[in-house]
Amino acid sequence: MTHSLNDRSGAVLLPGTAGQIEGCHNGLVPEPNHLLRALHRGEDPPEIVHARVLPEREAVVSPWPAWAHPSVVEAFQGLGVPEPYRHQVLAADAAHSAQAESLDDAVQCRSAGRAVSPARGHHVIIATGTASGKSLAYQLPTLDAIVRGSTDPGSSLHSREATVLYLAPTKALAADQLSALRALGIPHLRADTYDGDTEFAERSWIRDHSNFVLCNPDMLHAGVLPNHERWARFLRQLRYVIVDEAHGYRGVFGAHVSMILRRLRRICALHGSSPTFIGASATSADPQHSFAKLLGVEAPRVSAYSQDDSPHGSVTVLLWEPLLEDSLPQDDLAASTRGKGEATGLPEPSSPTAPLPSRGFGGAGENGAPRRRSALSEAAGMLTDLVAERIRTIAFIKSRRGAETMAGQAQDYLQDIDPSVAHRVCAYRSGYLPEERRELERQVRSGEMLGVASTPALELGIDVAGLDAVLVAGWPGTRASFFQQIGRAGRAGQESLAVFVASDDPLDTYLAHHPGDIFDTVVESTVFDPGNPYVLAPHLCSAAAERPIRPEELGLFGPGTEAVLETLVRDGYLRRRPTGWFWTHPESAADLVDIRSGGGHRLDIIEAETGGIIGTMESGQVHYQAHPGAIYVHQGKTWHVEELDEEGRAVVVSRAHPNFYTQARDVTEVSVLEIESTRAWGPVTLHRGMVRVRTQVVSFQRKAVMSNELIDEEPLDLEAQELVTRAVWWTIPQELMNSAGVAEPQVPGALHAAEHAAIGLLPLMATCDRWDIGGLSTALHVDTELPTIFVYDGYPGGAGFAERGFGVARSWLEATVEAILSCECDHGCPSCVQSPKCGNKNNPLSKQGAIDLLRGMLREATADPGN
Template structure:
């Protein structure tokens, strides 16, 4: 494809696909390579990164130069309290930017507002100004701040405390707050900094004790609200409705002030989250230094082959570890975002080992940061990063929304984070002091990553996504309504005005029929006053809770893992990493939520294998792409459906691999099956069409399987989801459809809107999937096109060529039938 404006001349846009296994070369402290004719030598930090590339490799696929943006300042509004203006001025805010004043003035006027601007655009001041003014004017008023991460909440509390208003008694109320401090916060604090989890489990269930605070609540700040999407976002949307309902009962109508990264349709997304109309401010008046954005594909390692003989490329984490070391040698403060906890640990460890060969003192200035660390560990790392003691940090997305890090020179994104919004949020961590900065996206062994580095317009030239959440999901509504009824009986009027009307009524009726709630003339009641259902409802996951990881010999708690993922990550024999130290799991007890481990440094890693079955519960929407076929053209026998399914999965074994990717052995496991009731989109193709297209019966399973894998990999391009939020299954003859079928399903109970999005975007989604497979240069399939890192069948069978044939049949049906029409006037299946 032709290079986009700003492309680095000579950068390859047609490199082969990638695979994750192999160690990186050590950092090379040498000058950047000289320029060739007509090709300028990359300067600055990108030149340093390229200087560490072994000769003969060409991993750079695209470079874009993002220009600087000047500031657009404004005067302090007349309504701002003089003490608040003076305090903010003492902290370095000479004059506010235009978007800060616009959002703050709407909040001051009592209008719910969302400020949707880029990272480092000063969104904090937009809510600090009206909240500080309101609390200083009214000595009895209170405010509540909610953030998706503890690190962000602690950082924002520190910014407010720096203003010096002791009378506000601003305080933190989260899971790390000592029990003896919680009573003081509830009784005395006028600005409480918390998170949705504490609101759900503690504040609302004990609202009588919080009555004085709720009665005087004037502002509710919801920071980084774009993080509330999918199942988590649906829970938080209903949680905020529970808050509004109780505030109304105490006589308060707080103003909601939301801060968000740049998202599509921010007003609609924020309104869906809060349940009331919200006005959006999107014009960004903050200054921004120039940034270089580079797209990077790790090199092919010709001496190695991976699973089923697939080509092997260096992993994104290994490449990021090498880059991190090179940048630290240069003295650049660098943050590397890695997709998994284990990946963050390994990337930091690789960088530290490489640096130890250059300068042992530098090795101590690199660390990992991730969820699961103990509170004191997180605080120490945050302080070291903020002070500059740490030069390089490998982090999960725990720091995407974390502390306000100033002065970073570079950000490495090891694997596309799932959405363009998250990518730009992570990229915005670089250059926060207005200086020139470097952002590098390093592709993983994933169809979406490979597609993006070779189609940069899909990342850099398209708007960010809108958030997907569904507060009417019955699997979310049911537990949330039970929690609401336990807090205070739910009335008919509240069902209609707060909780969604008819769907909520149906869920309440089901809860009464199941004996969970009781119906009285005054409303729906929780029948067990001594029990609180909120304690049993996990708003962030499947509801399965957490598994605690404990070192058996010492009894030391190392961290926690979601119970839903524990069978795949903490099964007996699994390798678990903590702070760069390896442990091997001895025992996993899901009933007790406990995993026992011992310290060990094995020369192998582990990956779980599972089997999956999908049963159709109710096909809600059905589309026939040939509902209006052209004259003389027979119907193609292709249908697309959307509906409820039951997914049963079971971890049955795990692989032990050497660092080269070689499989040492497959170890069987006896783990309990897990059942998920969720939503799926699926298509069927009559076998006669596949046979007529040249696929014999023996090739059909592998062709469908390959098409399924690639579709899962590309759906995040069209829905705000991650590959790990969705799953799939394919079969040459499904008992419920009676035909060859490919399923793609949500990975959350009741669904999170991803299957619906896939149904609505079926045409573009499958077209991108087909192009990604056909454009991959591997001979028979690899992780960049049709292999999946979580395939329970070991990526076998897979038929790359057959997958293209399958997708061509579906796309031809969609094309010949125009916009597909479902039998119930549902949204189009192709657009």
């Protein structure tokens, strides 16, 4: 059941903009507030293409639930919470009632001598905005259970000691939650984090004594479930499992977490417990079904609460499109960018199939196409101006290199403008050592750092109150993430500013000029595929190692389980016995699973001179970012890669100060393995199925920092990487090309440009980033024997993105052609048909050919019932 009251968080244009046409520059901001004036862009910046005010929202409160233990209520009141918000009480009530039913069911099972079933019980998801108080909604019932179990012991299961497991996608979020829990000062609460940073000496104490364990899916998979017998005390008394930031479990990572949660439910039943799962999520399109899919339960067993009754200050949101660099006089250009070029702000690929993009500071992109000022440099300038005015600001960017570069640029700018605050800007990203992360988190919370350039690591529920401004450099991938990020500001109730700085990308360009697709459309459903055999197989091995899989348990893991088990038996991973499937190897089955990258491992980045570890990197990134000769950035310092030792899982680097950055180049081939479904669009056929992608990084380029000019290119001798994944593809006969007006010499460029633009727009339809997907176009493919456009998932077995694209193919291509048409360039640029990760250097490309081709395909798709 989904519970949602009338939404009061509508969006309106800024005062004085009535009658203005969306997308018109003039008059959108007639009276800039002090935050906008701090950007020093004048009273009506031409870069603003749209502005909205998310209005102030008043609180709706409810009395504390009668069942809540007085000491828990007093603890919250002592921290300044006189009454909870209505949505907090509704969700807490539902979780409390669900656990009471589960306990009653457990009593009946024990009385009848039956085992507790993982298929029973009800669960709760609370899906409200940033800073809406989701933490209290799950802390209230969980802390009540802990206090009552500690202070009112009895023979009933209801009064026995209770334990709680909290799961967060990041260590930083778990650490933040631990601080919040300890601040409550509840005497009977024994809360501890259990993750990869936990000292080994502390781990046994936590297993034996903690009643509130804060963990992450990685440690639950590798540390808790394989050792569940040591965790028997904790699991036997487990009442609640909190799944925080549940909307972030998408793609292959989401599929892995879904399998881990199913294994947890199975092990809890083995130990006689039936915990209630409480999900905390950003606003999503269908939280009930998404959370049910994540847990592996039927949707009616999940109650969703999506009405936000918390207060929030008004937020002025600007959609900001940097001007074309060749439209500015050089003096103005230099002033607007503080005289700095973009050095290494290169979004990193999420898979081995995506090379690094070219993001330079220069008047033109590849093939002479006009370029906009980069979103990174634009945001770095804004961050500088806001920090100089002592305005607490967070700037989000997707890549680790981008965060480092933005912080470094802002620090350099401030040295010229106001050296007294230059040290109060930092970068925050994954790959830092634990002590570095903790110290940065403390400085950001305390306000010591006025500005932070961050990857989405700080998008999550870390309590950073008092921020006045948020900059979003490049579309973060989903509407849910966008609103989560801009919700970082205004948490203390003050008015705040949020700026989306569009990058040179078809999706960014489209959204900047179609604000309704940001503000007036429901956020996306979370896309993941728990049935992916590349995900399911290793988790079945892990489950069998934890306890042999019985035939009656197959439904827990999904409809394809039996077929995957047969394959595992055939390949010698499992043995079949009359009672079930057994893991019989001495090795750890959990080691077969890499839940973060869908395959591969982590490499240490080692300083050559000292032998010290300065960071880590996923194996899928090393061919692109850590090949010999690459330039690597860590906390603003640049390093030269001396050696890549994949077997030894090490990258050896030495300190360097180059005036260039590096960019890897690759070649890609796609082979069709299996066609799973097709749809006919007249002579065009839309396919979905399995493909093999073979990719090899063959060289890297050195490019000048200031001009983005190519210095030289050096070959590389690296092994090719193969990926078996899912794809969607169109086969387009020559007669369609002819009728659409695409002349034969234009065909390769039209296909190539259409492929690039389609990849850029798929994230509008699915919860993915363009770095999660890849593509290929060819005028004659060896398997299809026709001109073909492929778009594929960048993960083994697929992540659900291509499948989603197949389902909404017509809407996807309509948005794609509109994005190309809305770009003001003449022949194609990074804002429409050029790709930052093209292995062919964006050649050939035909913008007009892509428009004609896509229009011809869409004319044939009008009768398609699948859209």
